[in-house]
Amino acid sequence: MKVRFWGVRGSVPVPGRHTNRYGGNTSCVEVRPRGDWPIIIDAGTGIRRLGKSMMESAFGDGGGTAHVLISHTHWDHIQGLPFFSPFYQEGNHVHVFARQRHDTHLQAVFASQTEDPYFPVPLSSLKAEIEFHELVEGAHFELGRARVTCTRLNHPWIAMAYRVDADGGSMVYCSDTAPFSDVLLEHEFISTPPQVGGVLDPAIAAKLASMRAGLVAMCQGVDLLIYDTQFTPDEYRARPHWGHSTPIDAIQVAREAGIKTLCLYHHAPSRSDEQQDLILRETQDLCRAAGDPFEVIAAYEGLEVVLGDDG
Amino acid sequence: MRLHVWGVRGSIPAPGPETNRYGGNTSCVAIQTAAGELIIIDMGTGLLGLGNSLLPGDFGKGKGHATILLSHAHWDHIQGLGFFVPVFIPGNHFTLFGHAKSSSMLEGILEGQMNPNFSPLYTLRNLGATFDVRAVIPGEPFEASGVRITGRPNPHGSTTALAFRVEEGDRSFVYASDVGYEDGGPSPEMLELYRGASVLLHDCTYTPEHQEKRRNRGFSSYVDAADAATRAAVGHLVMFHYDQDYADADVDALRDACRAELDARGGAGIGLTAAAEGLELEI
Structure with a gap:
């Protein structure tokens, strides 16, 4: 299968010369098992160009089926959806998967994204067949020839990580998440930064440890681990409650799970290409010095990674 | 007054080398009055740079x-608010004027x-800055930041978008983005709002050919603007x-065509600038 990055940025799109190389579009990754329909993970602004490219294939005539896995519904992960061209072509089928809510149906959340006065085209008027699938963590299902599993992450309002296996290859998309050490992020709004490195209530510490164990188990042996590394360690210490990790956190999960390639992802909006180069180089140096067996790369728009026997 | 342009794009931010010159950020401009007051118009992603x-x-x-003037609440005109650093600093204050039946409905929009499904901020009340939100009464001038402002709704697809006229002394600036006129162009009320403005900033989303194919979206071509x-x-x-x-080259062509259109319509004396991020213009 092929994994292609269409948007690698976190929080908000950042156009400009300083982001030309890594790209300024928000989160969107295309996973394409050989000869099969695309599985799209997250629908940030990057999905606009992906959708246009899909219209060159069967989707242009309304004969396409796409699966969209949403990590969570924060803007930077769904804001491209109203600009996804296959939605506007009758005959296409789009299946949207995201975590089940405790308070409302998924379809209502997505419908409110485009209702008046926020967007001129309501969900109900899109021409494609759109079906929403609510997931609970631990769910596993098949999409064409691909097998998908998911587990929850430590992020405000809760995000999901996904694993996709196909063609003898495997990948995990793990964004957005805070490390599992300083604060439990769920539905409550946390206004002041909790102490980093402090002592946690044992019940919370146990919940975080179990969440992390679930992630490490899901990542076991994958060819490619895409990980939220929005923060530097200093940025994390100032904002542990924002729900993002550092490259150090990603390295630790990568080591324990025995993965093959670690991909830095969900770059901070303020990060210039030069700063991102530096973060990549420092992370690679760290892993080389420690003798880690995995490779470290950083996601950029247009990057394509081939996994398994799709050569 | 001085105009400062921070975001020029419609619908959705468009990052990439092909938009480097004009910029890929969504709608946001600022007016600095002669007295040094700040008026922000629309809150697209251009608002980040302003912040x-x-x-x-x-x-x-x-x-x-x-003062913040909001033309309408489509995403590309509000999506910068949660990333505008001054709103996180307690003590800052914003008075926001927009289009709704009531001030509380505008605040609800x-x-x-910000609701937790979409944003980690949960509510405006978690921002450090304070907001005074007010619905504009169409056609009724009000004073804000020491200048006279009038808002009137233009047709915009299935909805409307406010155009604003900002007047200080003998200078006037009109902001008219997101407008798809009915046949015959601007209504008499809107022409009155635009009349004799020192600077008219106008929706120029499309070529006439593209506009014709997407008429229901409610945007202007350069012909409408001219x-x-x-x-x-x-x-x-x-x-x-x-x-x-x-892409930048497309906008270059749009500008040249708009110049020719102005000249052909007897507007050879009207200056023309294609807005780009970073543009500053003395009004």
Whole structure:
């Protein structure tokens, strides 16, 4: 299968010369098992160009089926959806998967994204067949020839990580998440930064440890681990409650799970290409010095990674 | 007054080398009055750059205040608010004027984008800055930031978008983005709002060919912009809100075509600028 990055940025799109190389579009990754329909993970602004490219294939005539896995519904992960061209072509089928809510149906959340006065085209008027699938963590299902599993992450309002296996290859998309050490992020709004490195209530510490164990188990042996590394360690210490990790956190999960390639992802909006180069180089140096067996790369728009026997 | 342009794009931010010159950020401009007051018009992603530029001054110390004029609440006009650094600094204050049946409904619309399904901010009340939100009464002038402002709704697809006229002394600036006129162009009320403006910043999303195919979306072509500018006898026209698929070269062509259109309509004396991120223009 092929994994292609269409948007690698976190929080908000950042156009400009300083982001030309890594790209300024928000989160969107295309996973394409050989000869099969695309599985799209997250629908940030990057999905606009992906959708246009899909219209060159069967989707242009309304004969396409796409699966969209949403990590969570924060803007930077769904804001491209109203600009996804296959939605506007009758005959296409789009299946949207995201975590089940405790308070409302998924379809209502997505419908409110485009209702008046926020967007001129309501969900109900899109021409494609759109079906929403609510997931609970631990769910596993098949999409064409691909097998998908998911587990929850430590992020405000809760995000999901996904694993996709196909063609003898495997990948995990793990964004957005805070490390599992300083604060439990769920539905409550946390206004002041909790102490980093402090002592946690044992019940919370146990919940975080179990969440992390679930992630490490899901990542076991994958060819490619895409990980939220929005923060530097200093940025994390100032904002542990924002729900993002550092490259150090990603390295630790990568080591324990025995993965093959670690991909830095969900770059901070303020990060210039030069700063991102530096973060990549420092992370690679760290892993080389420690003798880690995995490779470290950083996601950029247009990057394509081939996994398994799709050569 | 001085105009400062921070975001020129319509619909959705369009990052990439092909938009480097005009910029890929969504709609946001600022007016600095002669008295030094700040008026922000629309809150697309261009608002991020404006926010960072304000931090060395009063807004960095929690002593800033500004007027925000909101044309309408489509995402590309509000999506910068949660990333506008001055709103996180307690003490800053914003008075926001927009289009709704009541002030509380307008506040509810802003709350809608902050709700926890979509944003980790949950509510406007978690921002450090304070907001005074007011619904504009169409056609009724009000005073804000020491200048006279009038808002009137233009047709915009299935909805409307406010155009604003800002007047200070003998200078006037009109912001008219996101407008798809009915046949015949601007209504008499709108032409009155635009009349004789020192600078008219106008929706210029499309070529006439593209506009014809997407008429229901409620945007202008350069022909509409040139028509409005000549009929209202404005001093200078600023093109704005380019389609997300237009590369810099496309916008260059749009500008040249708009110049020719102005000349053909007897507007040879009207100055023309295609808005680009970073543009500053003395009004």
